Amino acid sequence: MGRGWVRCRWGWMTDHIQKFHNLQELRRSASLATKVFIQRDYSDGTVCQFQTKFPAELDSRIERQLFEDTVKTLNGFYAEAEKIGGQSYLEGCLACTTAYIIFLCMETRYEKVLKKISRYIQEQNEKIYAPRGLLITDPIERGMRVIEISIFEDRGSSGSTSSSSSTSSSSGR
Amino acid sequence: MPPGGGGPMKACEYSQISTRSSSPMESPRKRKGARRKWQVFPGRNKFYCDGRVMMARQTGVFYLTLVLIVVTSGLFFAFDCPYLAANITPAIPVVGGILFFFVMGTLLRTSFSDPGVLPRATPDEAADLERQIGNGEDLANGSSSGGYRPPPRTKEVLINGQTVKLKYCFTCKIFRPPRASHCSLCDNCVERFDHHCPWVGNCVGKRNYRFFYMFILSLSFLTIFIFAFVITHVILRSHQTGFLNALKDSPASVLEAVVCFLSVWSIVGLSGFHTYLISSNQTTNEDCDQDQCIQSTKFVLQAAATPLLQTDSNYSSDEPPLPGKTTLSVPCGTLPLGQPTPPTSTPNLTSEAMLADMLQRREEQDGHHFLTPEEAPSPPGMLSIGSTLTHSHTMHIFNPASQDSLHEDSVRGLVKLSSV
Numbered sequence: 001m002g003r004g005w006v007r008c009r010w011g012w013m014t015d016h017i018q019k020f021h022n023l024q025e026l027r028r029s030a031s032l033a034t035k036v037f038i039q040r041d042y043s044d045g046t047v048c049q050f051q052t053k054f055p056a057e058l059d060s061r062i063e064r065q066l067f068e069d070t071v072k073t074l075n076g077f078y079a080e081a082e083k084i085g086g087q088s089y090l091e092g093c094l095a096c097t098t099a100y101i102i103f104l105c106m107e108t109r110y111e112k113v114l115k116k117i118s119r120y121i122q123e124q125n126e127k128i129y130a131p132r133g134l135l136i137t138d139p140i141e142r143g144m145r146v147i148e149i150s151i152f153e154d155r156g157s158s159g160s161t162s163s164s165s166s167t168s169s170s171s172g173r
Numbered sequence: 174m175p176p177g178g179g180g181p182m183k184a185c186e187y188s189q190i191s192t193r194s195s196s197p198m199e200s201p202r203k204r205k206g207a208r209r210k211w212q213v214f215p216g217r218n219k220f221y222c223d224g225r226v227m228m229a230r231q232t233g234v235f236y237l238t239l240v241l242i243v244v245t246s247g248l249f250f251a252f253d254c255p256y257l258a259a260n261i262t263p264a265i266p267v268v269g270g271i272l273f274f275f276v277m278g279t280l281l282r283t284s285f286s287d288p289g290v291l292p293r294a295t296p297d298e299a300a301d302l303e304r305q306i307g308n309g310e311d312l313a314n315g316s317s318s319g320g321y322r323p324p325p326r327t328k329e330v331l332i333n334g335q336t337v338k339l340k341y342c343f344t345c346k347i348f349r350p351p352r353a354s355h356c357s358l359c360d361n362c363v364e365r366f367d368h369h370c371p372w373v374g375n376c377v378g379k380r381n382y383r384f385f386y387m388f389i390l391s392l393s394f395l396t397i398f399i400f401a402f403v404i405t406h407v408i409l410r411s412h413q414t415g416f417l418n419a420l421k422d423s424p425a426s427v428l429e430a431v432v433c434f435l436s437v438w439s440i441v442g443l444s445g446f447h448t449y450l451i452s453s454n455q456t457t458n459e460d461c462d463q464d465q466c467i468q469s470t471k472f473v474l475q476a477a478a479t480p481l482l483q484t485d486s487n488y489s490s491d492e493p494p495l496p497g498k499t500t501l502s503v504p505c506g507t508l509p510l511g512q513p514t515p516p517t518s519t520p521n522l523t524s525e526a527m528l529a530d531m532l533q534r535r536e537e538q539d540g541h542h543f544l545t546p547e548e549a550p551s552p553p554g555m556l557s558i559g560s561t562l563t564h565s566h567t568m569h570i571f572n573p574a575s576q577d578s579l580h581e582d583s584v585r586g587l588v589k590l591s592s593v
Contacts, residue, residue, distance in 0.1 A: 035297045042332040046351050099278040100384065143291040143364075145347060146298065 030133060030152035038071065038147035048078040050139070050147050057151060062132050070124050070136070071147070074117065081113035114140065215293055216361040226285040228374050229359050235284055235374030242280070242392070245432050246273045249399050252425040253406045260409060265402060272395040279388035280373060288378030289364035291345060291353060299346040306341075354458050368457040377457075386447055393437070393444045400433035 036058060041051040052071045054064045088109060095102050121138050129136055129149075137148040211224035219228050228235070246269070254266040294302065306326050326341035328348045339348040342355050345362045349355070354366035356376045363378035370377050370385070377385045403426045410419035420427060450460060 035301065037298055037301055040350070042330045042337075042351070043334075045333050096383075096387065099275045099387070100282055101278060141292070142295075142298070143347075145291065145350065148295075148298070 030154055033151045033153040036149045036151065038149065040145060041075075047082055048139075048144055049075045055149075058134070058149065061134055061151065062129070066128055070128070073120065074139075074147070077113055077117045077120065081110045081117075216290065217359050218290075218361070227287050228284060229369065229371075229376065231358070231371065232374040234371040238280070238372045241432065241436075242273075242276060242395075245399065245429050246276075246395070248425040248429050249403065252423050253403055253429070256406055256410070256423075257402055261405070269395075269398060269402075272391055272398055275391040276388065276395050279384045279391060282384040283370075283377070283381050283388050284373045284375050286375075286381045286384065288366075288376040288382075289380040290359075290376075290378075291347065291350075291362040291364060293344075293362075294346040302341075302346065302348070352456065352459070365456055366458050386444075386451065389440060389444045389447060393441045396433050396437045396440055399429060400437060403429045403433065 034057060036055045038050050038055065041049045043049075050071050052068050052075075054067055058067060091109060117140075118138055121136050125136055133152040133154070135150040135152065137150070139145070139147050142148055209224055211220040211227070214220070217230050219230055219232070220226065221228070249269065250266060250273075254269065257265045326348075327338040328341070329336050329338055330351075331337075332351065337351060339351065341348050342362050344355060344360060347362065349362055350364065352365045353362050355362045356366060356369050358369045359376055361376070363376050365379035365382070367377040367382055367385070369375075373385065373388070375381070406423065407416075407419050407426050407430075410422060413419075414422065447457075450457060
């Protein structure tokens with residue numbers, strides 16, 4: 001069935017996690033200052049890859065190498081998910097002969113890798129990004145178009161614009 | 174919240190952000206007032222079964238499809254199969270049953286699944302894009318805003334070394350990825366949009382194209398199967414009791430024969446057409462689209478394929494080129510990389526990967542003749558026009574001094590696009 005099988009059975013639109021209440025918790029301790037969007041990198045074709053170019057807004061928040069490692073690992077995961085090999089052929093043939101009923105019982109390789117990606121992003125957030133006041137949103141939430149990195153500022157810190165915090169409540173769709 | 178370690182980058186420290194709740198893998202916690210995505214879905218879709226079923230707004234024709242298939246198959250199993258099983262072989266109802274099961278399974282999967290709808294941009298992302306576009310227009314400082322509506326915004330990306338323009342969707346507030354399109358009926362952007370099919374009551378896109386193809390393929394087999402065996406049944410009976418008596422004995426056969434006869438042409442034709450589309454790596458939207466933008470994109474992508482694969486030009490313009498044709502079935506050949514279309518889920522890999530690989534190998538052998546008129550089922554005239562146009566465009570790459578009219582047309586097409 002493709003992407004996000006575990007969370008959203010029939011497509012990511014039918015998932016039942018509403019994000020805004022999570023962001024409300026975050027806003028207790030920090031305020032959302034801005035978001036950076038890492039766009040897709042189409043230079044190698046239409047496979048799912050993201051640009052590893054370091055955005056200027058993160059310049060003071062995180063080391064370049066850490067960020068690039070994260071994006072490169074994500075790119076590697078997506079390439080692995082879309083890789084075509086013996087296992088994917090077998091899976092496809094089996095699914096085709098059973099009129100795709102088999103997918104009610106079995107998870108596709110792509111979905112398994114998506115789960116791995118999700119765990120990886122959570123781990124990265126916990127270990128690296130959250131301590132620096134950043135948060136990565138899983139690209140699948142955005143239709144695999146962008147990696148959204150939210151930049152938080154401490155409450156009471158001077159200068160930063162927090163006007164986008166009011167829009168973050170509706171960003172939960 | 175304990176203060177986080179911060180980075181060596183800044184002196185002040187940042188509070189540790191709770192990451193637990195942001196994980197999409199976390200099991201959902203039921204909260205008062207928490208609404209599910211399908212309940213707040215902005216498109217014009219209808220959801221059933223607690224969000225598990227997603228269909229278009231108009232589903233009347235889908236029910237007609239269901240009724241036609243179920244009633245015809247039901248009549249076949251009830252009236253023709255007993256006679257056929259007794260007189261020929263009991264394998265007939267078994268095979269018929271398997272085909273019917275396939276058809277219903279794939280039809281329901283096509284109709285009920287998400288075709289690959291792109292989520293609309295969050296307000297933050299939309300604002301960010303608007304800012305970028307606004308900055309870009311300020312810098313450009315020259316684009317005349319034509320009339321009432323601002324000119325459609327496009328973003329140029331480099332796909333495998335070639336520039337492709339991504340169009341901006343005003344409804345979804347995103348730059349559509351390559352091959353995505355906006356369905357006006359469902360009001361969604363759909364990845365690799367094929368078409369909106371009223372017969373299945375849903376769009377056909379990246380995520381359900383394989384189900385749709387399996388549906389029309391198995392329906393072709395089922396239709397031909399039922400038609401053939403209904404005719405056999407009537408003929409066998411008429412050997413015993415005469416033709417009119419045979420018809421009187423099994424009146425359902427007449428109805429089945431009529432329904433199957435009328436539908437076999439369109440279903441089999443559609444299967445053949447989609448087989449051609451798959452083998453040439455196109456969508457219906459790309460094949461039949463009148464949009465100059467998409468045509469130009471295809472020209473560029475085809476031009477991209479040729480320089481990579483061959484060094485000398487051995488073109489043969491079979492027919493005089495026809496200038497100014499807007500609808501062209503220009504085969505898209507391989508993707509820019511020559512890689513199989515990125516699969517959403519691996520079942521897609523079987524047909525597309527093998528076909529795309531075959532296509533790539535054929536290209537490497539023959540150079541540019543990846544689809545000759547005799548190979549493709551589409552009207553030969555249109556196809557050779559497409560090949561000719563491609564040849565002329567690639568001639569443009571190799572021989573800039575070429576002044577044939579098609580070259581002018583394609584250049585004009587590209588130029589028109591860039592001025593938008």
